Amino acid sequence: MLSISSFLQLLKESFRDLMPIILVIMFFQLAIIQSVPENWLSTAIGLAIVGVGLAIFLLGLEVGIFPVGEGLASDFAHKGSTKWIMIFAFMIGFGTTVAEPALIVIAQKAASISAGRIDATMLRSVVAFSVGFAIVLGVWRIIKGHPIHYYIISGYIMVVGATAFAPREIVGLAYDLGGVTTSTVTVPLVAALGIGLASTIKGRNPVLDGFGLIAFASLTPMIFVQFYGIAVYNLIEPAPLTELEKAVTPVINATADAAAAYDFKIIDLLKGIMGVVIDVAPILGVILFFQYIILKKPIENLKEVIIGFGLVILGLDAFIVGLEMGLFSVGETMAFELTQYDNNFIIYSFGFLIGFSTTMAEPSLTAIAKKAREISDGKINDFVLRIFVALGVAIGIALGAYRIVVGGEIVYYIMAGYLFVIVLTFVAPKYIIPIAYDSGGVTTSTVTVPLVAALGLGLATNIEGRDPLIDGFGLIAFASLFPMLTVMLYGLITEKMGVMGEHEKEALHMDELRHALEDVENMQLSTVNIAGTDKRHSYLMSFSAVHIIVPKEQTQDALLAAKNAGARGVTIMDAHGMGLAQLDNFYNRLHDHATDSNLMFITQTKNVDKIIKEVVNELDITGEGRGLTYSYPVSHIKGLRLKLDDL
Numbered sequence: 001m002l003s004i005s006s007f008l009q010l011l012k013e014s015f016r017d018l019m020p021i022i023l024v025i026m027f028f029q030l031a032i033i034q035s036v037p038e039n040w041l042s043t044a045i046g047l048a049i050v051g052v053g054l055a056i057f058l059l060g061l062e063v064g065i066f067p068v069g070e071g072l073a074s075d076f077a078h079k080g081s082t083k084w085i086m087i088f089a090f091m092i093g094f095g096t097t098v099a100e101p102a103l104i105v106i107a108q109k110a111a112s113i114s115a116g117r118i119d120a121t122m123l124r125s126v127v128a129f130s131v132g133f134a135i136v137l138g139v140w141r142i143i144k145g146h147p148i149h150y151y152i153i154s155g156y157i158m159v160v161g162a163t164a165f166a167p168r169e170i171v172g173l174a175y176d177l178g179g180v181t182t183s184t185v186t187v188p189l190v191a192a193l194g195i196g197l198a199s200t201i202k203g204r205n206p207v208l209d210g211f212g213l214i215a216f217a218s219l220t221p222m223i224f225v226q227f228y229g230i231a232v233y234n235l236i237e238p239a240p241l242t243e244l245e246k247a248v249t250p251v252i253n254a255t256a257d258a259a260a261a262y263d264f265k266i267i268d269l270l271k272g273i274m275g276v277v278i279d280v281a282p283i284l285g286v287i288l289f290f291q292y293i294i295l296k297k298p299i300e301n302l303k304e305v306i307i308g309f310g311l312v313i314l315g316l317d318a319f320i321v322g323l324e325m326g327l328f329s330v331g332e333t334m335a336f337e338l339t340q341y342d343n344n345f346i347i348y349s350f351g352f353l354i355g356f357s358t359t360m361a362e363p364s365l366t367a368i369a370k371k372a373r374e375i376s377d378g379k380i381n382d383f384v385l386r387i388f389v390a391l392g393v394a395i396g397i398a399l400g401a402y403r404i405v406v407g408g409e410i411v412y413y414i415m416a417g418y419l420f421v422i423v424l425t426f427v428a429p430k431y432i433i434p435i436a437y438d439s440g441g442v443t444t445s446t447v448t449v450p451l452v453a454a455l456g457l458g459l460a461t462n463i464e465g466r467d468p469l470i471d472g473f474g475l476i477a478f479a480s481l482f483p484m485l486t487v488m489l490y491g492l493i494t495e496k497m498g499v500m501g502e503h504e505k506e507a508l509h510m511d512e513l514r515h516a517l518e519d520v521e522n523m524q525l526s527t528v529n530i531a532g533t534d535k536r537h538s539y540l541m542s543f544s545a546v547h548i549i550v551p552k553e554q555t556q557d558a559l560l561a562a563k564n565a566g567a568r569g570v571t572i573m574d575a576h577g578m579g580l581a582q583l584d585n586f587y588n589r590l591h592d593h594a595t596d597s598n599l600m601f602i603t604q605t606k607n608v609d610k611i612i613k614e615v616v617n618e619l620d621i622t623g624e625g626r627g628l629t630y631s632y633p634v635s636h637i638k639g640l641r642l643k644l645d646d647l
Contacts, residue, residue, distance in 0.1 A: 006062070011055040013366075018051050020357035025334075028350055033337055046325025053318030054361070056311050061367050064308015066192045068287055068299060074200045075295050082143060085197075086136050088290050092190065093135035093217065095282030098128035103180050106453060106473075110173050113469045115238035118173075123228065127177050130224035134216035135190060141212065142197045145204060148212045148434050149425045155219040156418045162226040163411045169469045170229025172410050175477030176453075178222040179440070187364040190214055191371060191438070199375075206375040207431045214368075215437030218480060276317045284309065339462040344405050348398045351455060355397035355479060358452075359390035365439070372435050377503050379494070380435070388490040389439045392483030397452060400478035404459045404466060410474045417481040424488040432491025439487045440480040452476055542605040545634045547598060548615050549575055550627040555597040558615055558627075562599070565614035566607045573598040605633065 025043075029035065076085045097103065103124055111120040141151055163171055190213045198210035291299055299305055338347050359365060369382035369389075403413055425433055452475045460472035500508065546567075550558045559570060574594030601611060608631050621627040 007055060007059050010058050011052065014051045014054040014058075014361075018047060018054075018361050020360050021354075022047060024350075024353040024357045028334055028338075028353075032341075032346060032350075033334065042325050046322045049318050049322030049325065050361070051322075053315045053320075053322055054366075055315070057315030057319055058366060060308045060311030060313075060315055062308070064305045064310075064312060066367075066371075067301070067308075068192075068291075068305055071300065072193070072196070072287065072290060072295075074196050075297065076197070078200065084290070084294055085139055085143070088286070088294075089135040089139040089193065090132040091286045092132075092193065092283070094128045094132035095286050096190075097131040097217075098124055098282070103127060103177070106173075106176060106180050109453070109457065110469070110473070113472075114169065117232045117236045117238060118229075119232075123177075123225070126224050126228045127221045130220040131217045133224075134218075134220040135193075135213055137220075138194065138213040138216040139197065141216075142194060142204060142209050143201065145209065148209075148215070148437065149422075152215060152219065152437055153422055153425070155216075155223070156422070159219070159222045159226075160411070160415055160418070162223050162230075163414075166226040166229050167233040168409075169467075170226060170233065172470060172473035172477070174222045174225035174229065175410065175414060176473045176475070177225050178218045178220075179476040179480035187214055187368060190217065191368055195371065195375060205431075207372075208434060210375065211372070211434035211438045213438070215434070215440065218440055272321055273313065273317045276313050276320070280309065280313055280316075336458050336462065339459055344402075347401050347405060347459070351401040351475075352394040352398040354455070355452070356390045356394035359393040359479075360386060365389060368438065376431065379431070379499060379504070385435075385439075385487065385490065388486045389483045392439070392486035393479045395486070396478035396480070396482035397455070397475055399482070400475040401455065401459060403474065403478075404456065404471050405463060407465065407471075410477070414477060414481065417478075417485070421481070421484050421488075424485060424492075427492070428488035429491045429495045432488060432494075436484045436487035436491070439483040452479055543602060543634050543637050544605045544608050544631050546601040546603060546608055546611050546629070546631045548601075548627065548629045549577070549596055549598050550619060550621075552595060552597050554619055554625075554627070555599070557618060558597075558599055561615045561618035562601055562611050565611040567601045567603055567611055569602070571600040571602075573600065602634065602637065 072088070076088065104120075107118075107120040107123045107127075110123065111118045137151070141148060162174075166174065191211070194213040195206050195210035198204040198206045198208075204210075291297060334350065338350055341347075365386055366382075369380075369385045372380045372385060373382040399413065403410060424436075428436070453473075456475035457468055457472040460466040460468045460470075466472070546562075548558050548562065555572070562570065575596040575598040576594045577596060603611065612629050612631065615627075615629060616622055619625045619627055621629060
């Protein structure tokens with residue numbers, strides 16, 4: 001809902017999420033590097049712009065993109081045209097990916113250090129096609145209702161199979177491109193498409209079936225790009241060494257220019273807005289085409305939707321400007337300077353903390369977490385989910401930095417991670433699995449990719465024996481893999497703790513209330529005389545009879561124990577017991593003198609446990625002592641005398 005209060009709440013949450021980044025940067029800058037950046041004022045202003053931009057962006061998502069995406073999905077499902085749903089899915093996937101800013105950056109860097117083998121435009125087209133294919137496959141899964149883990153596990157097998165034939169230079173890049181394809185704008189729209197379809201198609205569950213499209217979009221680029229790499233490295237000859245050196249120079253010197261303060265110009269701001277408009281335009285074009293040409297139906301609440309898209313553009317531009325002013329320069333400089341230390345633990349710590357803090361501030365993750373909480377009926381806590389995802393990214397980046405520092409093939413790390421994912425898939429709660437798969441894709445976009453890419457390339461460039469193309473890429477792949485593990489662990493923990501959604505709690509409460517009403521219905525109206533008075537009243541109260549059969553010599557002990565436990569009166573009957581094994585003695589035993597006492601107490605049901613426990617303990621009935629005790633409910637009590645205190 002578009003309101004000032006909603007914006008203020010989002011603004012508060014945005015600045016709360018930025019605090020970890022600020023603290024990490026300040027700690028490493030002041031305590032480790034021990035210097036104050038010259039552009040600290042620009043950094044502070046940039047962080048403030050990031051917070052405001054993030055709040056505006058999230059408000060725009062709620063007002064504009066989510067309603068339209070879910071509405072389109074619902075209309076297509078009701079229309080029953082699988083063909084048009086598939087075409088829409090492909091166009092959304094391809095159109096949003098080919099202009100993805102993070103993909104453009106990574107593709108250009110890969111082209112610059114690949115000796116002319118990799119073409120940036122062709123690489124982007126391959127990735128965009130793979131994402132379009134992935135969305136189509138994911139939509140097909142939702143329509144058919146197939147379990148997601150069959151697809152994901154098959155995809156992992158194909159990734160590993162392709163890795164066996166792909167050149168080393170392309171493997172890390174391919175794994176990274178699986179993480180950068182799901183952008184800040186694409187993720188919410190794709191998620192809305194999946195959730196909308198699952199909510200509309202009969203027999204589908206939004207939690208179990210609605211999530212998962214982002215996981216497909218993160219998996220297929222790894223396969224397609226590796227096959228692309230096999231082709232180009234076998235068919236295209238490398239450029240001369242001098243050209244390679246010229247290409248690598250900007251990458252090596254990138255960190256040297258990072259310390260310069262951000263130069264704020266109006267023209268740059270306008271260019272930035274136009275850039276975001278260009279990024280959002282394919283999405284808007286696809287939506288308008290299908291809404292008005294295919295469905296021939298006007299968009300509901302068009303004014304709010306237009307405002308929402310405008311807020312998304314404005315917020316995303318402010319967010320990017322703020323990052324350039326506040327984080328990119330500082331982050332790249334620190335990545336360079338930390339490699340100058342002999343203490344590798346500092347590098348791992350920086351990777352862990354920067355991974356955690358940037359993920360907590362990731363707009364896509366915030367949007368998806370809120371949606372997960374909404375459709376899980378509160379069973380998933382969005383803030384706790386984000387913490388577990390951030391922990392996964394932090395662990396992944398730290399481990400990826402370790403791989404670069406000590407050396408080693410990335411495929412072994414990734415394969416081990418996939419094995420853990422597969423194992424957890426079969427033990428984690430079903431509702432968390434699609435969300436866990438998706439969480440790997442939403443953690444690597446606007447905030448994370450530039451900082452993580454700078455860290456990886458900086459390490460590989462400045463550590464002796466490392467190759468930027470072979471070793472520099474891969475950190476984003478680690479940042480995409482480990483959140484799957486931590487989110488599944490979150491599901492296991494919540495399941496163990498018995499966390500329930502709001503409707504589950506309500507159902508449990510209603511069940512308890514129903515049982516309570518049944519208990520009330522089982523109680524009969526009892527007439528009770530009040531001791532010490534001539535008054536008689538009728539009460540809706542449950543009573544039980546407690547029988548205690550003990551040897552005569554223990555009658556007094558049993559009575560005292562029952563009295564101490566709250567019994568108010570007793571009926572004492574003579575009794576004797578005998579076994580029925582010897583029937584010839586049966587009639588003779590009928591005339592034997594009573595050897596036992598049968599004590600019957602009529603008492604309120606709430607007192608039964610206490611009376612029985614007291615008598616059993618006092619007479620050691622379950623141990624060495626002799627005796628028998630039992631109880632049963634009684635009804636239609638008339639004439640019972642109780643003290644006023646008992647009532």
